[in-house]
Amino acid sequence: MTAKSHLQWTAEALDILRVGSGFRLADVDPESAPGYSGDKARGEADLAAGVDELDEYQERLYAASRSEVTDSSVLLVLQAMDTAGKGGIIRHVVGSVDPQGVMLTAFKKPTKEELSHDFLWRVEKRVPQPGFIGVFDRSHYEDVLIGRVRSLAPADEIERRYGAINDFEKRLADAGTRVVKIMLYISPDEQKARLAERLERPDKYWKYNPGDIDERKLWPEYMKAYQVVLERTSTEYAPWHVVPANRKWYARLAVQALLLETLEAIDPQWPAATFDVEAEKARLAAT
Amino acid sequence: MTAKSHLQWTAEALDILRVGSGFRLADVDPESAPGYSGDKARGEADLAAGVDELDEYQERLYAASRSEVTDSSVLLVLQAMDTAGKGGIIRHVVGSVDPQGVMLTAFKKPTKEELSHDFLWRVEKRVPQPGFIGVFDRSHYEDVLIGRVRSLAPADEIERRYGAINDFEKRLADAGTRVVKIMLYISPDEQKARLAERLERPDKYWKYNPGDIDERKLWPEYMKAYQVVLERTSTEYAPWHVVPANRKWYARLAVQALLLETLEAIDPQWPAATFDVEAEKARLAAT
Numbered sequence: 001m002t003a004k005s006h007l008q009w010t011a012e013a014l015d016i017l018r019v020g021s022g023f024r025l026a027d028v029d030p031e032s033a034p035g036y037s038g039d040k041a042r043g044e045a046d047l048a049a050g051v052d053e054l055d056e057y058q059e060r061l062y063a064a065s066r067s068e069v070t071d072s073s074v075l076l077v078l079q080a081m082d083t084a085g086k087g088g089i090i091r092h093v094v095g096s097v098d099p100q101g102v103m104l105t106a107f108k109k110p111t112k113e114e115l116s117h118d119f120l121w122r123v124e125k126r127v128p129q130p131g132f133i134g135v136f137d138r139s140h141y142e143d144v145l146i147g148r149v150r151s152l153a154p155a156d157e158i159e160r161r162y163g164a165i166n167d168f169e170k171r172l173a174d175a176g177t178r179v180v181k182i183m184l185y186i187s188p189d190e191q192k193a194r195l196a197e198r199l200e201r202p203d204k205y206w207k208y209n210p211g212d213i214d215e216r217k218l219w220p221e222y223m224k225a226y227q228v229v230l231e232r233t234s235t236e237y238a239p240w241h242v243v244p245a246n247r248k249w250y251a252r253l254a255v256q257a258l259l260l261e262t263l264e265a266i267d268p269q270w271p272a273a274t275f276d277v278e279a280e281k282a283r284l285a286a287t
Numbered sequence: 288m289t290a291k292s293h294l295q296w297t298a299e300a301l302d303i304l305r306v307g308s309g310f311r312l313a314d315v316d317p318e319s320a321p322g323y324s325g326d327k328a329r330g331e332a333d334l335a336a337g338v339d340e341l342d343e344y345q346e347r348l349y350a351a352s353r354s355e356v357t358d359s360s361v362l363l364v365l366q367a368m369d370t371a372g373k374g375g376i377i378r379h380v381v382g383s384v385d386p387q388g389v390m391l392t393a394f395k396k397p398t399k400e401e402l403s404h405d406f407l408w409r410v411e412k413r414v415p416q417p418g419f420i421g422v423f424d425r426s427h428y429e430d431v432l433i434g435r436v437r438s439l440a441p442a443d444e445i446e447r448r449y450g451a452i453n454d455f456e457k458r459l460a461d462a463g464t465r466v467v468k469i470m471l472y473i474s475p476d477e478q479k480a481r482l483a484e485r486l487e488r489p490d491k492y493w494k495y496n497p498g499d500i501d502e503r504k505l506w507p508e509y510m511k512a513y514q515v516v517l518e519r520t521s522t523e524y525a526p527w528h529v530v531p532a533n534r535k536w537y538a539r540l541a542v543q544a545l546l547l548e549t550l551e552a553i554d555p556q557w558p559a560a561t562f563d564v565e566a567e568k569a570r571l572a573a574t
Contacts, residue, residue: 063490063493063494064493066493067493087387090385090386090387091385091386091387094386095382095384095385095386097382098377098378098382099377099378099381099382099386099389099391100374100377100378100391100393100424102386104386104387106387137387192571192574195571196568196571199564199567199568199571202557202559202560203350203557205557205558205559205560205561205564206350206351206353206354206557206558207350208560208562208567210562210567210570213567213570213571213574216574217574270489270490270492270493271492271493272489272492273489273492273495274492275495275497277486277492280486280495280497280500281483281486283497283500284479284482284483284486284500287479287500287503287504
């Protein structure tokens, strides 16, 4: 990358964090900062510097789509165990983008109506339009994560879903959506410290749910389910990226870099005027 | 207000900008900065200072709603002539808020399906949930603005709508939604300068539409339609505020102040724990 804010990156985040064949989640160190040579202070400065770049790319993407010269869009899929920092990513990375170009969806426990449909039904409705950056806070992957760990569907149905997800994402990619899938990866000890903090601070109580401990006890089962997800659904057209997230500053910077590199690859251009500029100047002058 | 960023305000923005009985739009100076004694540099500094306050209020509002101790929400309705700065307000004021607590809707020309329903049908679906700040970029007021100016509906139907709007907004207010209606008010000369800029800069072409000139020619008719809207729909429970907007820095600061004062009036509190904190600490320690 040539972008100013990325001089400390030794490689493209899209490459170095990508889940390829033979990937093992257990080999990733949640404390690490792959591809980035700077320290925390430098990382925070680079995050701030990236905001303007992201801002211009997003506006170009939006502008290009308004004039129908592109049907490109971006879909950022965020998955993680509780406390891994999805909220902070949305606040500090997604939140730095003009909200007029962002379509954010937080997928909660499915409603009765949602459960009566195929698991992709509610997801399909939230796919970003051309020009938009869609963000999924949790996603259809819950249906093969908690779905698998908690046996919320029969085993053969869970099995079917991996293929259905790949077909779905292939269709999105063919229609011009860059699907950027990110797992934020923390250690169980880090989660323990973050949950403990929520129990120490009255302004954090609302983020705590006793059910979080029940899920925490299933950590090994969740890691197995993630490993299967990464093996079965990291495709050419919609690869997964695992972002070590024990260090919040690195996770935020890495997600911003993944977004920046994705937009750089799209390389959206300001569209040409669809009207006669001189004629319009004359019309305006006459008013 | 006691908030630090508001020392330069000589009065509550909610009071000084409010449309009361006898209000005449023609008496407002779009160049003015009512209630604010600072200059542009000070205004920009105050806008930046207000970001953290807005951030905390929004998070408290969201947190309170998650624990069901409040059903409060805010609905910001933005109306204006083209180029008046709605986009800049959304980018710089709304955009400073955590996107997880914002529900933004840009209302475009109605689709066939929307037109087949009552004019409030599409609006109703975008009312904010408890804890959210809803933002309408244009709104149901288009149906009595362009609707009236362009005779898009029979006169008696337009007439009916003012009452229907008041009933609708009363229902929202009764359900806990603070409806903050804002008209950004620019002069025709200022619009001319801003349209001219769009025609000078290739990175602004995409924002220009030849139809903007056609609307511009109907300026007096639009001002009459706004005057009627302000007279008929500035109610106790959902008052209008007219924000002079020739100076962008003032308009942004004033909208931020209107939001801050609204949230201050709600005064959302961090909710108490809905679980036994010590018991949860013990459960966590055992994992």
